[in-house]
Amino acid sequence: MSLGVLYLLLLKATLTSFSGMGGLAQIRQDLVVTHAVLSDDELSRAVLFGRSTPGPIGVYVVSVGYSVRGVAGAVVAWLALASPAFLAVPLLVALRRWLHLSRVRGAVDAVVIAGGTLLVPSGLLLARDAIRQVASLWGG
């Protein structure tokens, strides 16, 4: 996978999440299922490292990038993590005008709730993967 495609896929995941872990389902869909450049095991580790490290929770995408393309992949993933943050600047101006509108607030709330709901299958998949690995370790 080229670095450009990796950046765009990770950017898609970070852009469509409204929480640190919100893009997890999208990353699994794109990198594990569709492109098969990442294993569920590597994704699990990325989540663990991201959650065990000080700083933003979403930093797990750097581990994803490293697993796919090494150091260059980690740099690209960091760029995909950091670049959506700059959308806050125009929003800072626009939100002062529109956030009081109930329809805008309702849309934001519903997206946050949907992001949380999407995390449930991802968490269950990680747990299922771990239980399978335990079984294979004990079975030799």
Next chain:
Amino acid sequence: MTTPSLRELGWLVARDVNRTVGGGALELMRRSLARRQWIDERGHGVLVAVSRFTPGTNLLAYCAALGWTCHGPAGAVVATMAGSLPGAAIVAALTAAAASLDRWPAVRAALVVATLVAGGLVLASAWALVSPYLRGSRKAWTVASIALAAAVFLAGATPVRVLLAAAIWGALTPGKEPS
């Protein structure tokens, strides 16, 4: 209110954002900013609202908005880098180390346990996102929003389409206007 130098801004963001694991950094930032009188409580509230509305990692959006408020484009870049680079470097180093240690059975066993823990952490993140809404005044609407997202996902939609459906649902079923 006083204006920090770029260096002071970068140092404060790097220190406060990278001092916590799993959350709490915004509270540290609020206290530091108020103590230094760089941003008042109301300004902090606006930045938090902006960060909640910005796609991606909320904490980094807060950093970018804070940096912009204090120092324009240069401040946004410095604050975002200060907030994300230390953690990114640690995560990359951990991943590199895990790859080379993977061949040891004890490490593999530890990673299996870690995977199980990661699953629990993801579920905890889901709960942390949704639970404030379940405790709020629109419980039925929140449950309906969860059901809608789950139904659209189970119908085979990609995560992006699930979020789009949620946004449309939220815009069509707004709560009351704030007084």
